[in-house]
Amino acid sequence: MIELMNVKKVFNAGNPSEFPALNSVNLTIEENRVTVLKGPSGSGKTTLLSIVACMSRPSAGRVKLKGREITSLPERFLTDIRRKTFGFIFQQPNLIKGISVLDNVMLPAYPLGEQRLHLKVKAMKGLAELNIANKAASKVEWLSGGEAQRASIVRALINDPHIIIADEPTAHLDTKLSYRFMEIIEKFKAEGKTVIITSHDPLVFESSMVDRVVNLRDGRIEDKPA
Amino acid sequence: MRQWIEKQRYIIDFTISSLLRRKVKNFGLLALYTLIVFMLASTMFFTYSIKKEASLILKDTPEIIVQKIVAGRHDLFPVSYIDTLKKIRGVAAVESRLWGYYYDGLVSANYTLLVPPANGDTSGKSRPSAKTTVVVSESGGQQADKSKPLFELGGAVLEPGTLITGNGIARLRDIGKDDYMPFRAFDGSVLNLRIAGALSSQSELVSSDLLLITAEDFRKLFGIDNRYVTDVTVAVNNPSEVEMVASKIRKALPEARPISRVEILRTYDSIFNWRGGMMIVIFSAAVLAFVIFAWDKASGLSAGERREIGILKAVGWETSDVIQMKFWEGAVVSLTAFFTGVILAYVHVFFTGSIVFEPALKGWSSLYPNFELTPFVNLEQLTTLFFLTVVPYTVATIVPIWRAATIDPDSAMRFTGE
Incomplete structure (x- = not known):
């Protein structure tokens, strides 16, 4: 379970360009559920997601992960939690060009020092599950948009995280690929993973597998959807 | 321990693939760096040997x-x-x-x-x-x-x-x-x-x-x-x-x-020693070139490199892992350039008779001596050269990386295009 208590995030604090992205957000995200953070551009979805996923710190407030306060942890510990607990699927595939799909997929596991053979087997299995095992040796720039998205999903799963974070995952996918993506999410849910998605795509937040939709506007959670 | 070794292997592998991914840029960098080391080392070998040769001759002067x-x-x-x-x-x-x-x-x-x-x-x-x-x-x-x-x-x-x-x-x-x-x-x-x-x-x-x-x-x-x-x-x-x-x-x-005799030897020393005369002029020029080159490197972290660091951090790399990787990258470039430059300079000075510097440094206007210098290599000078090139370059590489690596990993989430 993830708890956010009175979380605030201000960018460029003290400058004329100061911008409050989140205002006193209180939220509880339950385990083994699919939660969608919905809202227009600039509503604070991505900021909230990055705080939940230990990628950035709130300016004020507290975040608890499984009952443990993580806001004040040093960067090293946060990284460790992020690495072991979260898998990230970005709006863009964010794959590193010039290296193979397999190498990209294995990247998050490098700092853990897992045995190479074992890691490779795991990565190949993940690629096979998403039907891109035949692209393992290809360079990422040769992949189609859908293939790149799937490669980034395999990468998100390489450390077997308990929580999957997806930021606008269907923003650059066509309808067919978006449905394919939601099927993958359903599979995660079936495996007992917690999924948190930011999206303003009806295909995502109106999906039957979504357990909860949280509406955001101007950095606040709306009680009733607009 | 095994995990640690495996981790280092992954980081080194990734570093090498990183270097090869930017072949043109890195080979260009390596070539320029090697050239500077070559110039410095050639001057150093040449002046040291000629000074040594001269002092050996002067040793038996009255x-x-x-x-x-x-x-x-x-x-x-x-x-x-x-x-x-x-x-x-x-x-x-x-x-x-x-x-x-x-x-x-x-x-x-x-x-x-x-x-x-x-x-x-x-x-x-x-x-x-x-x-x-x-x-x-x-x-x-x-x-x-x-x-x-x-x-x-x-x-x-x-x-x-x-x-x-x-x-x-x-x-x-x-x-x-x-x-x-x-x-x-x-x-x-x-x-x-x-x-x-x-x-x-x-x-x-x-x-x-x-x-x-x-x-x-x-x-x-x-x-x-x-x-x-x-x-x-x-x-x-x-x-x-x-x-x-x-x-x-x-x-x-x-x-x-x-x-x-001491006064004569001192004069030779002030002309050829690395602290004075000829050496200081060439050394200053090359060091200046090196500083510009290192500064350019230090201030110029490309958008692609920043993006890559953001991705690595977002997928779970620690700041220290990123710095370590970039440190190895800098070390590989600078050590390769240093050793290549020094070896080329050695061959240039002692086997080709310093063809590049000959007219400028030997000092005979019309009468060029045609002689082979006896190889004298001074460890102290090599160490000086090492600290003047490899260390500043590596530091110059680390500083911008450190700055980029300490940014929040959520920047990777905000990349909307290449």
Whole structure:
């Protein structure tokens, strides 16, 4: 379970360009559920997601992960939690060009020092599950948009995280690929993973597998959807 | 421990693939860096070896040279002064020398004319000097140098009407043994001297422009009376008393200038040592080029590199992992450049005769000596070069990476395009 208590995030604090992205957000995200953070551009979805996923710190407030306060942890510990607990699927595939799909997929596991053979087997299995095992040796720039998205999903799963974070995952996918993506999410849910998605795509937040939709506007959670 | 080793392997693998991904940029960088190290190391090897060579030769030069000074300029030394010098306590021997320069308008070159020491007495009688007069040796056990003669006459007999030439002159004038070489004497008359032999090529550093001549011909050529010599050399009984003897000479002969060997060595040092003269000029230029290059590297982290760091951090790499990776990247480039540059410089200086620097550094205007330097490598200088290049470059690489690596990983989430 993830708890956010009175979380605030201000960018460029003290400058004329100061911008409050989140205002006193209180939220509880339950385990083994699919939660969608919905809202227009600039509503604070991505900021909230990055705080939940230990990628950035709130300016004020507290975040608890499984009952443990993580806001004040040093960067090293946060990284460790992020690495072991979260898998990230970005709006863009964010794959590193010039290296193979397999190498990209294995990247998050490098700092853990897992045995190479074992890691490779795991990565190949993940690629096979998403039907891109035949692209393992290809360079990422040769992949189609859908293939790149799937490669980034395999990468998100390489450390077997308990929580999957997806930021606008269907923003650059066509309808067919978006449905394919939601099927993958359903599979995660079936495996007992917690999924948190930011999206303003009806295909995502109106999906039957979504357990909860949280509406955001101007950095606040709306009680009733607009 | 195994996990740690595996992690390092992954990081090094990723570093190498990172370097190869930006082949053009990294090879360009490597080439420029190697060139700078090559320039610095070549200058260092060259000047150090030439200095060493010169100091080995100077080691056997007289402890004190005494010249006569008139109006601040070097004048001919009266033979009558020699007795005064001999009377000074601590002086072991005094020997007179005859030497000078001759400008050959035909080839626009200046020759050094020298009467070999055995000929240099004031009696006017010239005795043939059939063998080496000065032998270069080094205390450091350089076997090759112990038998290396400075003036090897190769059995050629120097007698009035003959001369022995340096290799540079022989090459320049395209002349050899038994050919005649005309000289215009002080009074306009022509003095035709037969070449009795050539000097050994081993000693070319100092003998390229040298002509050995008898005292009789020397005096005839320059119109120098028997009562004068060019200067005199003084040997001292106790080497620690050189300065004392020099001050006694100054007192006994106020118009004389004693020059000690230490002073000559110091002059060579200030010209060729890395702290002074030639070295400092070239070194400063190369170091300046290096600083600009390192600064450019330090301030220029491309958008692609920043994005890559953001991704790595977002997927779970620690700041220290990213810095470590970039440290290895910098270390691989700088160490490769350093060793390649140093090896190329070694080959350049000691095997190709410094073809790049030869005209600029050897200092002969028309008469280039054609000699091979004995490889002398000074560990202290190599260490200095290492700390002047590898360390600043690596630091220059780390600083921007550290700045980029400490940003929040959520920046990767905000990339909306390439």
